[in-house]
Amino acid sequence: MFSSLFETSFSFNDLLFMLKGAGVTLMLTFWAVLGGTLLGVVFGVIRAIAPWWVNAPLGAVLDVFRSIPLLIQLVVANSFKTIIGLHWSPFTVGCVVLALYMSAYCTEIVRSGFLAVPATTRRAARSLGLSWRQDLTEIVFPIALRVALPSWIGLTLGVMKDTAMVWWIGVVELLRSSQVIVTRIQEPLFVLSIAGLIYFLMSFPIARLGARLEKRWREND
């Protein structure tokens, strides 16, 4: 085993192949986070201000995405899009499912951020003469952002790691590309360790940044 670390058949080409996979992982993450955040903000604000008869059904629907394994969601969505005759690539299906999945969690983050702003603060803002819109952009948004951003960073990293599951529907991302190389050179521990290292390098610095932000903002409170 140890000899394999030194006499590996792992070539520079293989590393490039894996980095290409990592690029796909990042692209998937980008689209999923973009879509998921936009939807999450819209749904989150609706859930914070809408009456119960809008709120409850929306909450129940989003809850479905949090209660079914992502792997199953991907498989079901992938076969469903075929049934209804959509010509989407697996990459697109992956992005859409991941975005919906992310929006379900993001909604709750946005909502709790929104509700974290005390009603008295908002009333004070309004009585100082701020309009409803100003109240939202100048008062609610900055305070809610502080509450929500650390969780949002955590969620983004979670989605980045969850992209590993899209290989099941035929996208060659980082984990799948490392499997391809394991198949050829038969050094699973070595190749998988490299894959793990790449994931770690993509995730850890941002996780640290999130933790620092959270700490700094708490100190200012």
Next chain:
Amino acid sequence: MNYTFHWLPAFRALPDMLWGALVTLEIAVLSMLLGVAFAILLALAAASPYRALRAAAASWIELARNTPALFQIYMAYFGLGSLGIHLDSFVALLAGITFNNAGYLAETFRGGLRAVPPTQVRAARSLGMGQVQAFRLVVMPQMFRIVFYPLTNQMVWAILMTSLGVIVGLNNDLTGVTQDLNVRSFRTFEYFALAAVIYYLLAKFVTLSARLMAWRLFRY
């Protein structure tokens, strides 16, 4: 739409899938029990005065939180396998999820520990309690209240993560059974939609029982 659904074979397979759901629940519960045990050890190690212990706990926690669960399970099976450590598919999945659970729960417990002021422990000690006694009677109940909600969340996560066992050859949990049925006739949508419903009910069952438990436990 150029597709005719074949629901009948899927419904006929329902008993097999429900047995699979039982295995899924079993793995999730075991991984939570083990995960909580390891997480408490990790949280204590992370707060310990020994540097080596702190470093070991930190690497576990960071690795668990910064790599995909799928990767961790694959590593537990094929990575350890190439070192000559042979875990059965079931054990590898359990080990992978436990590793992941422990990493996330350790952070939760660390927050929970911090939420109990050290002055309380000192007060308890001065009332004549031992260190273990003070931890068990004063810190634990308060910490438990704080971590209860994240704990139920992690339990739901554990159920969702069991679906990854199919990657390491597990064929008797809910996803494994479903995939086994699927690869015979490839009526993918029918079988997996049914599995999705069962997973949803499992997750709801866990959240509702947790809510019931919280109501009984945390009443003053």
Next chain:
Amino acid sequence: MAKGFGILAAAALTLAAALPAQADKLDDIIASGTLRCAVVLDFPPMGSRDANNNPIGFDVDYCNDLAKALGVKAEIVETPFPDRIPALISGRVDVGVASTSDTLERAKTAGFTIPYFAFKMVVLTKDGLGIKDYDSLKGKKTGSVAGTFEALALEKDVKAWGAGTSFRGYQTQADVFLALAQGQIDATVVTSTVAAAIVKEGKYKGLMMGGDAPYDIDYVALIALRNEQGLLNYLNLFINQQVRTGRYKALYDKWIGLGAAPDLTVPGVYR
């Protein structure tokens, strides 16, 4: 005048609407200029990757031949075994050149051609485990790729042998070999060609043949969508021509080489 124009426009619209409906998958492939083939690439010598991670193998060449016959470019889409039919159904590929066994259960979902290859099954095991023939699998840990011809046959026998013998279904052929080489399982049943290729390659240490598996001959076919009769017709004729022109034998000699290329006919029955 206006009325006449309306009728004309309606007729033109009907014609325009009717025309695309005439084009079937075969037309689509020719018009698009690319043939997308599902190929399994952890299944040497039928499909694998060279040192630059490019696809090679019998199935890869077969797809290239088919594309050449159609006058289009070939695109190899890698699909692990359980993903072949989903890839076809979901429109990721046009045909599957992926050593797909023509089971009746699968034919409820996908369309099969006449056989283009045939496999014999053998036991693949590791030395030192004392597995010499199929019956000595009793009481051992076995595994195979979930849902394949050999997996279904093996799982059935494992169930009949009862407790003590276990079966694990993996999602890729590579995972099965890895599990076998690492000792997670004691034996698997695979096609004789892949077993010979794997043992000869020597990538996995200590693997050896453990005798023939007493299964029927595993005829494998090309797959296309169930309702694309035009394409399926073309594929049938293509397979026939491959044999007739000697290309089948040439590919066999190039990739497998041992003995004669398998006979693709079943005695005593049409088709």
